[in-house]
Amino acid sequence: MSRSLGRMSADAAQQRTAPAAASDAASDGDFRSYYGRRVLKEPVWEWLVPAYLFTGGLSAACAELAAGADLTRRPRLRKATRLGALGGLGASTYLLIADLGRPERFHHMLRVAKPSSPMSVGTWLLVAYGPGVGAAAVAEVLPSRLRRTWLGKLLGALARPAGLASAALAPGVASYTAVLLSHTAVPAWNEARDRLPFVFAGSAAAAGGGFGMVCAPVDEAEPARRLAAVGAVTELVTSRQLDERLGIVSEAYRTGKAHRLRQWSEYLTAGGALASLLAGRSRTAGVVSGLALLAGSALQRFGIFEAGVESTRDPKYVVVPQRRRVDRGEQA
Amino acid sequence: MTVSRESFYGPLDDVSGDAGYTEHPERVGFFTDTSVCIGCKACEVACKEWNLLPDDGFDLLGMSFDNTGELSANSWRHVAFIEQPAPPRESAPAREADAVDLGLPSFDLPGAGTGEETRTDFRWLMSSDVCKHCTHAGCLDVCPTGALFRTEFGTVVVQDDICNGCGYCVSGCPYGVIDRREDDGRAWKCTMCYDRLGDGLEPACAKACPTDSIQFGPLDELRERARERVATLHDRGITEARLYGEDPNDGVGGDGAFFLLLDEPEVYGLPPDPVVPTRDAGSMWARAGVAAAAFAATAVSVFFGRSRR
Amino acid sequence: MGSNMAEAHPVGFQWVMEAKARGAKVLHIDPRFTRTSALADKHVPLRAGSDIAFLGGVINHILSNDLDFREYVRAYTNASFLVGEEFVDTEDLDGLFSGYDPETGTYDTSTWQYENGFPEDSVESERHREQSAGEQHGSGGPKLESGTGIATDQTLEHPRCVFQILKRHFSRYTPEMVERICGVSREDFLEVCRAWTSASGREHTAALVYSVGWTQHSMGAQYIRAGAIIQLLLGNIGRPGGGVLALRGHASIQGSTDIPTLYNLLPGYLPMPDARHADKRDYVESIRGTHQKGYWHNADDYIVSLLKEYWGEAATEENDYRFDYLPRIDGDHGTYRTVMDMIDGKVFGYFLLGQNPAVGSAHGRLQRLGMANLDWLVVRDLTMIESAEFWRNAPEIETGEITAEQCRTEVFFFPAASHVEKEGTFTQTQRMLQWRDRALEPRGDQRSELWFIYHLGRILRRKLATSTDERDRPLLDLAWDYRTEGDGEFPEPSADDVLRRINGVDLTTGELLDSYQQLTSDGTTAAGCWIYSGVYAGGVNHARNRTARTEQDETALEWGWAWPANRRVLYNRASADPQGRPWSERKKLVWWDAERGEWTGHDVPDFPKTTPPEFEPEYGEAGPGALAGDDPFIMQADGKAWLFAPSGVVDGPLPTHYEPHESPMPNLLYGQQGSPARKVYGREDNPSNPAPPEGGGDVFPFVFTAARLTEHHTAGGMSRQLAYLSELQPALFVEVSPQLAAERGLENLDWAHVVTSRAAVDARVLVTERMRPLRLDGRVVHQVWMPYHWGPSGKVDGDVVNDLLGVVLDPNTMIQESKVATCDIRPGRRPRGCELLEYLAEYRRRAGVTVETGTHVVTAHTTASDAAATSDTTAPGSTGSHTTAQGTTDREEDA
Numbered sequence A: 001m002s003r004s005l006g007r008m009s010a011d012a013a014q015q016r017t018a019p020a021a022a023s024d025a026a027s028d029g030d031f032r033s034y035y036g037r038r039v040l041k042e043p044v045w046e047w048l049v050p051a052y053l054f055t056g057g058l059s060a061a062c063a064e065l066a067a068g069a070d071l072t073r074r075p076r077l078r079k080a081t082r083l084g085a086l087g088g089l090g091a092s093t094y095l096l097i098a099d100l101g102r103p104e105r106f107h108h109m110l111r112v113a114k115p116s117s118p119m120s121v122g123t124w125l126l127v128a129y130g131p132g133v134g135a136a137a138v139a140e141v142l143p144s145r146l147r148r149t150w151l152g153k154l155l156g157a158l159a160r161p162a163g164l165a166s167a168a169l170a171p172g173v174a175s176y177t178a179v180l181l182s183h184t185a186v187p188a189w190n191e192a193r194d195r196l197p198f199v200f201a202g203s204a205a206a207a208g209g210g211f212g213m214v215c216a217p218v219d220e221a222e223p224a225r226r227l228a229a230v231g232a233v234t235e236l237v238t239s240r241q242l243d244e245r246l247g248i249v250s251e252a253y254r255t256g257k258a259h260r261l262r263q264w265s266e267y268l269t270a271g272g273a274l275a276s277l278l279a280g281r282s283r284t285a286g287v288v289s290g291l292a293l294l295a296g297s298a299l300q301r302f303g304i305f306e307a308g309v310e311s312t313r314d315p316k317y318v319v320v321p322q323r324r325r326v327d328r329g330e331q332a
Numbered sequence B: 001m002t003v004s005r006e007s008f009y010g011p012l013d014d015v016s017g018d019a020g021y022t023e024h025p026e027r028v029g030f031f032t033d034t035s036v037c038i039g040c041k042a043c044e045v046a047c048k049e050w051n052l053l054p055d056d057g058f059d060l061l062g063m064s065f066d067n068t069g070e071l072s073a074n075s076w077r078h079v080a081f082i083e084q085p086a087p088p089r090e091s092a093p094a095r096e097a098d099a100v101d102l103g104l105p106s107f108d109l110p111g112a113g114t115g116e117e118t119r120t121d122f123r124w125l126m127s128s129d130v131c132k133h134c135t136h137a138g139c140l141d142v143c144p145t146g147a148l149f150r151t152e153f154g155t156v157v158v159q160d161d162i163c164n165g166c167g168y169c170v171s172g173c174p175y176g177v178i179d180r181r182e183d184d185g186r187a188w189k190c191t192m193c194y195d196r197l198g199d200g201l202e203p204a205c206a207k208a209c210p211t212d213s214i215q216f217g218p219l220d221e222l223r224e225r226a227r228e229r230v231a232t233l234h235d236r237g238i239t240e241a242r243l244y245g246e247d248p249n250d251g252v253g254g255d256g257a258f259f260l261l262l263d264e265p266e267v268y269g270l271p272p273d274p275v276v277p278t279r280d281a282g283s284m285w286a287r288a289g290v291a292a293a294a295f296a297a298t299a300v301s302v303f304f305g306r307s308r309r
Numbered sequence C: 001m002g003s004n005m006a007e008a009h010p011v012g013f014q015w016v017m018e019a020k021a022r023g024a025k026v027l028h029i030d031p032r033f034t035r036t037s038a039l040a041d042k043h044v045p046l047r048a049g050s051d052i053a054f055l056g057g058v059i060n061h062i063l064s065n066d067l068d069f070r071e072y073v074r075a076y077t078n079a080s081f082l083v084g085e086e087f088v089d090t091e092d093l094d095g096l097f098s099g100y101d102p103e104t105g106t107y108d109t110s111t112w113q114y115e116n117g118f119p120e121d122s123v124e125s126e127r128h129r130e131q132s133a134g135e136q137h138g139s140g141g142p143k144l145e146s147g148t149g150i151a152t153d154q155t156l157e158h159p160r161c162v163f164q165i166l167k168r169h170f171s172r173y174t175p176e177m178v179e180r181i182c183g184v185s186r187e188d189f190l191e192v193c194r195a196w197t198s199a200s201g202r203e204h205t206a207a208l209v210y211s212v213g214w215t216q217h218s219m220g221a222q223y224i225r226a227g228a229i230i231q232l233l234l235g236n237i238g239r240p241g242g243g244v245l246a247l248r249g250h251a252s253i254q255g256s257t258d259i260p261t262l263y264n265l266l267p268g269y270l271p272m273p274d275a276r277h278a279d280k281r282d283y284v285e286s287i288r289g290t291h292q293k294g295y296w297h298n299a300d301d302y303i304v305s306l307l308k309e310y311w312g313e314a315a316t317e318e319n320d321y322r323f324d325y326l327p328r329i330d331g332d333h334g335t336y337r338t339v340m341d342m343i344d345g346k347v348f349g350y351f352l353l354g355q356n357p358a359v360g361s362a363h364g365r366l367q368r369l370g371m372a373n374l375d376w377l378v379v380r381d382l383t384m385i386e387s388a389e390f391w392r393n394a395p396e397i398e399t400g401e402i403t404a405e406q407c408r409t410e411v412f413f414f415p416a417a418s419h420v421e422k423e424g425t426f427t428q429t430q431r432m433l434q435w436r437d438r439a440l441e442p443r444g445d446q447r448s449e450l451w452f453i454y455h456l457g458r459i460l461r462r463k464l465a466t467s468t469d470e471r472d473r474p475l476l477d478l479a480w481d482y483r484t485e486g487d488g489e490f491p492e493p494s495a496d497d498v499l500r501r502i503n504g505v506d507l508t509t510g511e512l513l514d515s516y517q518q519l520t521s522d523g524t525t526a527a528g529c530w531i532y533s534g535v536y537a538g539g540v541n542h543a544r545n546r547t548a549r550t551e552q553d554e555t556a557l558e559w560g561w562a563w564p565a566n567r568r569v570l571y572n573r574a575s576a577d578p579q580g581r582p583w584s585e586r587k588k589l590v591w592w593d594a595e596r597g598e599w600t601g602h603d604v605p606d607f608p609k610t611t612p613p614e615f616e617p618e619y620g621e622a623g624p625g626a627l628a629g630d631d632p633f634i635m636q637a638d639g640k641a642w643l644f645a646p647s648g649v650v651d652g653p654l655p656t657h658y659e660p661h662e663s664p665m666p667n668l669l670y671g672q673q674g675s676p677a678r679k680v681y682g683r684e685d686n687p688s689n690p691a692p693p694e695g696g697g698d699v700f701p702f703v704f705t706a707a708r709l710t711e712h713h714t715a716g717g718m719s720r721q722l723a724y725l726s727e728l729q730p731a732l733f734v735e736v737s738p739q740l741a742a743e744r745g746l747e748n749l750d751w752a753h754v755v756t757s758r759a760a761v762d763a764r765v766l767v768t769e770r771m772r773p774l775r776l777d778g779r780v781v782h783q784v785w786m787p788y789h790w791g792p793s794g795k796v797d798g799d800v801v802n803d804l805l806g807v808v809l810d811p812n813t814m815i816q817e818s819k820v821a822t823c824d825i826r827p828g829r830r831p832r833g834c835e836l837l838e839y840l841a842e843y844r845r846r847a848g849v850t851v852e853t854g855t856h857v858v859t860a861h862t863t864a865s866d867a868a869a870t871s872d873t874t875a876p877g878s879t880g881s882h883t884t885a886q887g888t889t890d891r892e893e894d895a
Helices: A022-026 A048-071 A075-098 A103-110 A118-141 A150-182 A196-215 A222-244 A247-254 A256-278 A283-313 A316-327 B042-051 B138-142 B168-172 B204-208 B219-235 B277-301 C010-021 C035-039 C051-064 C070-076 C125-130 C162-169 C175-182 C186-198 C220-233 C280-287 C295-314 C320-325 C335-343 C364-371 C386-393 C395-399 C449-463 C470-476 C495-503 C738-744 C833-847 C864-869 C881-894
Strands: B028-033 B077-085 B110-113 B122-130 B148-150 B156-158 B214-218 B242-244 B257-261 C027-029 C042-044 C208-210 C244-246 C349-353 C376-381 C410-415 C424-427 C432-436 C590-593 C598-601 C702-707 C733-736 C751-755 C760-767 C774-776 C779-781 C783-787 C821-827
Touching (some): A048 A222, A048 A283, A075 A103, A075 A118, A075 A150, A103 A118, A118 A150, A150 A283, A196 A222, A222 A247, A222 A256, A222 A283, A247 A256, A247 A316, B042 B122, B122 B257, B138 B148, B138 B168, B214 B219, B219 B242, B219 B257, C010 C035, C027 C186, C051 C162, C175 C774, C208 C220, C280 C295, C320 C470, C364 C386, C386 C395, C386 C410, C733 C751, C751 C833
Parallel strands (some): C702 C783
Antiparallel strands (some): C590 C598, C733 C783
């Protein structure tokens, strides 16, 4: 509460500054509110959720690369990305549970399947996606003496189908998180609903590609480089649209902490993508550009998350577009 | 339960039926007539007493007499206080004719002869806010555990033994009502005294309201009464009186708790034109599907072609 | 006016909202824009303490434009009565009435009498004033020797008739004067006049509501008189939708005056005997005139029945019903006098039952210093309030004036049962008794007051049982035999039994009485409070009546029970015209049924049931039988409502605008600045801020007023302990206008402190346009407002606002002037500890405040002897106002 109070002056009631005619009130920066207080609640999620957005995307892209590497016989890329997919998934699972107010009740997510709740859809998506990722990754790291057991043999046989199955679901994992955010009243997320899936898919691809470049030798990493490049370009282009095409809500992306995070994301992603094209066969350059892409992707998620939080703190992001809509007599 | 487009957006006549109740009581709600609210906050206290809510801290906010600030996990009613210039008044044309003549005096309404010393250009609005129990409730739609549910009365209630505190409902609410309690981890909001309704009692806030600013009853009756009240006020020259949340065609399919306001909603801290996020669920999933397909296509394509190895 | 009904009486305010919904107009005339103003059709701000100037303006407006309800005024008020030739009005004495004695600061009321009425003999105003004479006359009004045979002029044109006196007295209260004194614009004032006067006549009425915003002034009784005069002139008394409605300070305060906790009253507004009364006969004769009209003439029945209830078998005709057992008073024993006596070492023990004077009474510092100088103090309350903890957390601890180790007072704290943990009645603002059942058993050692007093009396009687000391007889002879419920050593006394005994019993049959008209003075009836007789009529507890309003007519006689006789509108005979017909069909309430030969109607008629409208009593008749058929005011000695009060009001027969004790303004109407009869206490520990003509007032340039918030209960004992209420108003604040904030450098939510010559108090600043500067006589005056609910104990604490106020009293009621004072306000927090004392001393030095400041009550530009010469009782030695007024102070200090 003290945060919003900080803005209040002696005659704090902003409504007093309001213009007489309601129709004037909808221009940007000139709007009425209740003592300048927020209309919406800030998301209760903290860093865990944007971190999950990153790890989930990373896992999904890794799963794709792993399946491709498996089919195109790139064993080291396959191993790295299968483990990356599992690592990303493990981290995601931890982050999702840790973010709950009552973590011990995480299994209540499995009570129902609700198509109207992206979180429910996502939960079941991860439930479907996880075993394949797990089986493929375990097969990869099974000690050689166990490989000869019947279980080892079974795992070895299952690794490819499991990997392919997870790869089939991975695009959903990479993009559903955009719906998770957009399907809220948070103005910066909701208004970005048409573009966010592409930002997130691109970001995931860039992260996964970056991961492949870091962990796989240069001679197997070409698909990773390509994926990274395509992902990075997609992310850069669509991310810019968030800055410009969302009306007043774009301000939440263009200013403050969200802006700083996303600006660094842009530098790192662009730089990483450029370096991956120019790196040639240098492993070092590949690793550096891969790390840059990973960092860029992570910062993108944190930046978008932060823009959403900011858009709930300042009532203008809620009031101005809605007031304009009402005054124009538009249907919601 | 049938899931149709009407389940997510637009007017919905039988909200409980849509939620799967075959036989159920009438949909009930609140009509909060802020034109008679005296700002006593009895609703806030009665709510906390009945629902055993924790206090919300002892902070002087310096916002007129409002030290609650907003609806929260611990405050399910919130009385807003707004000090502002009064709208200019034309002399009320039809009022003498329409008002029941009790023999009390009629005279010019405030507005004439405003000097520095007079206060006729000033007014103090009070309004008791509450969960809107939307026809299309954003919180309910996004809840992944089923903790939030639609009751047989058409209200929206959190089951505290189910909620795992995912927090999705907090961001799903277009009114900023529901919130997670810090030391508890679960989400809380007005239940419209679900436990009282079951026993045929009205909610605690409505019971405590001394001036009937908070009226409880079947939603259809309340809507009818509210429209009459607005007409009466308009006749008396209070032309700024308007209903908020009453329209089944609005972005949430109409509120189960709606209001008579004397200024724009945002002045009271209410969103002017809220929309349930679920309205766009279809298009959002479609866009995500396109993105996912593109993602998959890219992932496949990167393995084709000449490799630079 | 003087009421913040929506905030202080939110439950009752629902009916105002109901009336508004049906088309009534609501006007709020009050210094502050409150939650009441927010719901009113119009708010008219005026300077705190200027209400009589405003009301006087309305009276002048009515009289100069012939807007009174003449038929009502002529028939039912004393407008036509002639006042004796000796009477001299304030018009001729610069603000004083005839009969003023500057030596004592009191009026001799003998020059205010009607012509041909037998003037009261040996009126001792001095003593009257000390004993709070207004209350002493109780519900019946003051006595007149005769209610018949008063000279009248039905044309209302005789220069000495009340109507003409009224007209002349208020002639200078013009709209211009109202504007200059009150800060109310001409337009606003006339708008109020138009609205009020249009609610008059056969078809229309208006109700006037006031609360402690009127009573807590040095002339509070006169505020109410002024309002009552308007309502009488407009014919709004005794009629549905009319009345002067006094909203009481909190739950059952009405009950605590009916069955009083006041030093000068016995139950049912019987005065407490004083040292003059040798026996019961003396006493009764002092209450009633031999030939006066009305029910007050039967005072002997009431006192004998009371004595029979107190002492039962021990009270007999032979021993004068033990009238000698009653305590006698010999002067001012009010709460503020007592507190000063505590400081002066004259009082040793003190009971506090549900009262928190360390926070809730004016001049909290005086209260705490008094309580710190006792042998013992008993506090019964729900929680550990400041008055139980002052010895360890009073502000005086910080300044070193009280130290816990050395405080000599031994404090006993008894936990009290709350209202839901005990049964009994509340008597609320509308004189209505409502029975409460016990909902919960009290926890632990919590017990009811009834339990405490009953067992205290029982144990004292046991300890004294063998005493032969004569002074113990009153206690030992008490009929202390109330029924109890439950077992054990300390069973709970039956509240039902107490109510039965309050109602009264026929001792010959043991039957419960049905009405006070059955009371006798021959010792065959006993009743604890005569006005409550009938609450148990027919053996039924009518206080417990709970028929819903939807199941009866709008008079709602079947909900609770209102004294007297379950009457809902007092003096409702006035709802009919002199011939006994309703004034109009839509305003009918009570009327004469000629066929059945009795009064009837929707309410219980407040008139002898079979006295016809045309009845004329014989000259010299007395009592109820002397009431003429058109004498609706049956408790008044002459049967009429008093526009002019020939006795009973000690500070003037007519309301007159005087400035408050502390004011930034000179009195623009008269040379007399403040009320000449107000009670002042010039003491080192009770300094006053200067007011004109004294200099130095500019050190305290702002008008200060204090009041309540909905969210808290008076001194906070019932709210600051509760989280749900504390969070709603968590901190003490001071409200200032944006203009004053700019002038003094105050910022919203920052700290500031308010200073008077008594104290400095910290508070957070709320800058609000609800506080609006007033333009008064060419200058701008700022008002500062604070709620007074905070103290050092509880979940939320703060400085004690009442410390800012001094003690100056209304001489009629001994109620303190706590609704208006002067102050300064500064940004930042006040100094602490010893520096605070120095800070205040510096303020007093700058303002030139001494013990004498504010005690020179006479400032009229007429010599005091002029005024006195007009009466027959010229005070000797009155040489000039200033020197003689000092005598008042000396007397107070000597008392």
